Amino acid sequence: MRNRPTPIFESGSARGGGGSAFDVDAEPGVRLVWLFVAMALPLLVVAGRLIHLQGFVAEGFAVETRHEVESFEPIPTRNGRILASDGTVLAFDDERHQLLVHFRWLEEPPNENWLRHEALARLSRPERRDKAKVEQAKVEVLARRDELWRSLAELTEHSSDKLAELRGRVQQRVERIYRLVDERRGVHRANEQEPARRASEGFENRGTDDHSRARRAGFVEQAWDVVRHELTTTPTRERRETLRIPEQSDYHLLLDDVSLEVVAEIETHPEQYPGIRSGVTSRRVYPLGRVAPHLVGYRGEIDAEELKARRERFPNGDPLDYLPGDSIGRSGIEQSYEHALRGVRGQRKIVRDRHGTIVRSEVVRPSKPGRDVVLNFSVPLQERATALLEETVEADTQQNGQAGNPPHGGCIVAIDVRTGAILAAAVAPTFDVNDFLSGSEDVQQALNSDSRRPMFPRATQMELPPGSVFKAVSAVAALQSGRIDPDRQFECIGYLKDPNKLRCYHSQAHYGTDLKMAIARSCNVYFFKAAQTLGPQPLVHWADEFGFGQRTGIDLPGERRGHVPRPPEREQKGRTKESSTIELVSASDTLRPASPWNEGESSRTAQSASRAKREPWYDGDTLGLAIGQSRLTVTPLQIARLMAAIANDGWLVTPHVARELNGSGQAEASVTIEPERHRLRNLSEGTLARVREGLEQVVAHPQGTGFKHVGLKEVAIAGKTGTAEIGGGRADHAWFAGYVPADRPRIAFVVVLEQAGSGGKMAGPVAKKFVQLLLDQDVIRPD
Numbered sequence: 001m002r003n004r005p006t007p008i009f010e011s012g013s014a015r016g017g018g019g020s021a022f023d024v025d026a027e028p029g030v031r032l033v034w035l036f037v038a039m040a041l042p043l044l045v046v047a048g049r050l051i052h053l054q055g056f057v058a059e060g061f062a063v064e065t066r067h068e069v070e071s072f073e074p075i076p077t078r079n080g081r082i083l084a085s086d087g088t089v090l091a092f093d094d095e096r097h098q099l100l101v102h103f104r105w106l107e108e109p110p111n112e113n114w115l116r117h118e119a120l121a122r123l124s125r126p127e128r129r130d131k132a133k134v135e136q137a138k139v140e141v142l143a144r145r146d147e148l149w150r151s152l153a154e155l156t157e158h159s160s161d162k163l164a165e166l167r168g169r170v171q172q173r174v175e176r177i178y179r180l181v182d183e184r185r186g187v188h189r190a191n192e193q194e195p196a197r198r199a200s201e202g203f204e205n206r207g208t209d210d211h212s213r214a215r216r217a218g219f220v221e222q223a224w225d226v227v228r229h230e231l232t233t234t235p236t237r238e239r240r241e242t243l244r245i246p247e248q249s250d251y252h253l254l255l256d257d258v259s260l261e262v263v264a265e266i267e268t269h270p271e272q273y274p275g276i277r278s279g280v281t282s283r284r285v286y287p288l289g290r291v292a293p294h295l296v297g298y299r300g301e302i303d304a305e306e307l308k309a310r311r312e313r314f315p316n317g318d319p320l321d322y323l324p325g326d327s328i329g330r331s332g333i334e335q336s337y338e339h340a341l342r343g344v345r346g347q348r349k350i351v352r353d354r355h356g357t358i359v360r361s362e363v364v365r366p367s368k369p370g371r372d373v374v375l376n377f378s379v380p381l382q383e384r385a386t387a388l389l390e391e392t393v394e395a396d397t398q399q400n401g402q403a404g405n406p407p408h409g410g411c412i413v414a415i416d417v418r419t420g421a422i423l424a425a426a427v428a429p430t431f432d433v434n435d436f437l438s439g440s441e442d443v444q445q446a447l448n449s450d451s452r453r454p455m456f457p458r459a460t461q462m463e464l465p466p467g468s469v470f471k472a473v474s475a476v477a478a479l480q481s482g483r484i485d486p487d488r489q490f491e492c493i494g495y496l497k498d499p500n501k502l503r504c505y506h507s508q509a510h511y512g513t514d515l516k517m518a519i520a521r522s523c524n525v526y527f528f529k530a531a532q533t534l535g536p537q538p539l540v541h542w543a544d545e546f547g548f549g550q551r552t553g554i555d556l557p558g559e560r561r562g563h564v565p566r567p568p569e570r571e572q573k574g575r576t577k578e579s580s581t582i583e584l585v586s587a588s589d590t591l592r593p594a595s596p597w598n599e600g601e602s603s604r605t606a607q608s609a610s611r612a613k614r615e616p617w618y619d620g621d622t623l624g625l626a627i628g629q630s631r632l633t634v635t636p637l638q639i640a641r642l643m644a645a646i647a648n649d650g651w652l653v654t655p656h657v658a659r660e661l662n663g664s665g666q667a668e669a670s671v672t673i674e675p676e677r678h679r680l681r682n683l684s685e686g687t688l689a690r691v692r693e694g695l696e697q698v699v700a701h702p703q704g705t706g707f708k709h710v711g712l713k714e715v716a717i718a719g720k721t722g723t724a725e726i727g728g729g730r731a732d733h734a735w736f737a738g739y740v741p742a743d744r745p746r747i748a749f750v751v752v753l754e755q756a757g758s759g760g761k762m763a764g765p766v767a768k769k770f771v772q773l774l775l776d777q778d779v780i781r782p783d
Contacts, residue, residue, distance in 0.1 A: 069351070071250070071350050071352070072349055076281065079341050079369075080370030080371045080662075081093075081372045084291075084374075084375055084379045085659060088379040090288060090375070091284060093284060093343075094282060097263045097278055098254075098256050099254045099263075099278060100251035103247060103249070105275030116134070119138040120137070122140065122141070148272075148274065148276070151273070152273065155262055166255070170254070178245055266278055289435070290433075291382055292382050294331075294332060295425055295556065296333055298330055298334055298437060299334050301327055331457075336556055337661075343368060347365040348362070372661070373662075375657055376423060376656070377424055381424050384777075386428065389766070392753065392766050394428075408756060409458060411426065411427050411428075411751075413459050414774070416653075416746065420654050420677065422554075429452045460554060461559065461560045462635060462754075463633040465633055466722055466735060467725070467732070468524075469721070470722070471627060472642060472695065473539070474539060475515060475694065476691060477538040477541070478515065478533075480684060480687060484530055489514050492513055492525040494525070502623060503524065505758075517701070519695060520698050520703065522721060531622050531623050536617075540564060540565075540566055544564070546680070547642075547652055548562055548634055549563060552641055552654065553654045553675065554654070555673075562633050565621060567621070628722060640748050643739050643750065646692060646739070652678055653675075654676060659672070696716065700716065706767075710767055712771060712772065715781075717768075718742035720738065721759035722735030722737070723735070724759075732758070734759045737751070738767065740771050740780055743783075751766045751767045
């Protein structure tokens with residue numbers, strides 16, 4: 001036998017009987033090794049797969065098992081404030097608190113799956129197996145929900161019927177979304193199953209033809225066709241999965257603008273208000289709605305066209321993250337500094353399970369508040385300047401407001417002669433931006449239809465002939481030409497040639513007068529003769545140099561250029577043909593522009609030079625241009641900048657309303673706004689000094705046009721009166737522009753009253769009162 005004891009000293013032949021089939025047992029270790037390998041390899045494969053599933057893809061299976069849903073919600077932020085130079089807040093975002101409710105806590109009748117989930121959450125594992133206890137827990141959940149709404153009605157002081165109505169509106173909206181999604185899913189599912197249905201029909205039809213072939217090919221080929229069909233054809237599933245939309249697991253707005261006490265009660269006792277949470281939204285508030293509304297501006301809701309334009313402009317994502325319902329600057333600083341004022345909301349990712357319970361949340365992008373914009377003007381000076389102007393305009397309207405006379409308006413602008421900072425920009429009539437934003441159509445219609453146009457930004461968009469104020473430019477042109485001796489006296493008899501035209505104001509004769517006194521007494525004849533000597537080109541050139549016919553670059557939207565007529569090329573003898581044409585820096589159709597109420601004229605004037613029209617140029621146009629008439633129009637802001645350039649000895653500043661941008665956080669430093677200024681080119685030394693002498697004499701000399709109505713004992717004022725004719729039987733526009741103090745200029749200003757009459761008599765007293773305001777507010781100091 002093979003298992004009998006065998007002496008180890010026996011030979012192999014004696015022991016084994018040589019060549020037997022059982023010789024394999026002579027090496028049992030090899031057999032065991034192969035057996036171990038055969039058993040271990042499958043185990044290693046299974047173990048490797050387990051490690052891969054548990055270590056690398058377990059999360060994916062867990063998410064699939066839990067049916068987790070990711071959603072993103074915005075993190076509220078605020079837009080920046082607008083502040084006056086004295087720290088007064090002119091615009092800010094007022095936070096409003098909201099109450100949000102989870103859809104399942106308001107749904108009627110309650111969702112069965114949600115109700116069961118809430119009930120099971122109240123029970124322990126052993127209790128969940130007891131159906132009676134589960135049903136009792138459901139009753140408790142329903143009772144708790146009823147108690148929630150009774151408590152909420154008492155807390156918010158709303159009736160139960162009112163809350164039920166609000167709940168019904170939310171549920172109707174969500175159910176409407178559900179139906180739309182369900183209909184679309186049905187259409188999509190039908191489209192997906194159509195190719196599979198056609199393929200299945202094709203296989204079945206092919207099956208009858210293949211029957212006879214299967215008999216010939218044999219059983220193996222037929223079986224292969226069946227297997228291939230089952231593996232490659234999508235099966236038709238008749239059972240549809242339950243549809244769930246995000247709105248069913250989300251919170252919805254129930255009450256808006258609730259008190260802080262209500263929010264505090266809910267936040268401090270969340271266990272008493274399940275399914276309720278607070279939210280924050282904001283609205284723009286203008287505490288001083290009548291203070292510089294044309295400068296501050298206002299915000300309005302962004303429309304669909306603007307959103308579409310921004311998506312096209314920023315295909316990779318809008319950096320300011322505008323969404324439907326957001327506000328955007330519509331005018332003034334709100335519009336110009338929208339990029340700085342706008343706060344960018346953050347984003348939070350919320351992960352919920354199939355029952356709507358929040359599993360986890362994380363901040364994807366933190367919110368970024370908007371930056372504050374600090375302006376150059378102070379509220380007291382702006383308010384008192386506006387009151388002064390309104391008092392003047394209202395008194396003027398009462399005196400001249402008979403039937404047939406047009407309404408009146410006015411403007412005061414004051415800027416720093418060194419920097420161009422806007423220190424005041426008063427307009428009358430004005431409006432309260434809160435009235436405009438109140439939502440009342442009657443109020444908005446009344447403001448828009450008011451013939452006095454209270455919402456019209458006169459400082460930057462009112463284009464009027466400047467009248468004699470422009471003589472300061474004509475004086476510079478005369479001095480720079482070298483063809484006029486400023487000390488030589490021209491004889492003025494009150495008119496140039498004909499007593500009925502081309503005459504001084506009221507045909508007053510000034511007799512012998514030099515440049516200084518021509519400015520002081522506003523002698524038209526002197527400047528007529530100077531224009532005849534110079535021709536139109538020097539006048540137009542220096543109008544260009546001082547920035548007329550161009551935007552000043554102020555940080556406000558919608559600024560208009562004004563209008564400077566351009567003569568044609570000179571003929572051989574230096575004269576122009578009557579049939580010649582001119583190119584306008586900004587187009588205008590009328591010989592003498594009237595008040596800016598004509599919408600058609602205003603829109604044409606705002607066109608660029610590239611679309612200019614051509615009109616005839618006559619010799620009289622050169623004379624009219626020299627005294628600020630003809631087709632010349634300017635804005636009050638351009639005149640204020642003219643006076644600043646004369647006062648600061650030839651630096652053309654850029655007016656600006658904003659002074660600095662304050663950072664929204666410690667990482668952002670404040671930025672001071674310092675626009676560029678440039679020196680007037682080719683300006684001879686002493687030219688502006690000569691002009692300043694004339695402007696000082698306007699107020700200081702007894703024969704000066706501003707002596708009676710402008711002068712103050714406390715401080716010397718330099719400036720120029722202007723009475724601009726507009727024809728058509730209408731009253732003239734009244735101007736006074738200047739700077740103070742005359743010997744050390746700090747503030748340049750302009751006063752313009754529409755159709756008020758004489759500049760010296762009407763605008764002069766307003767200018768005097770305004771300078772007194774500057775003294776009272778310590779903007780300037782007395783001599």
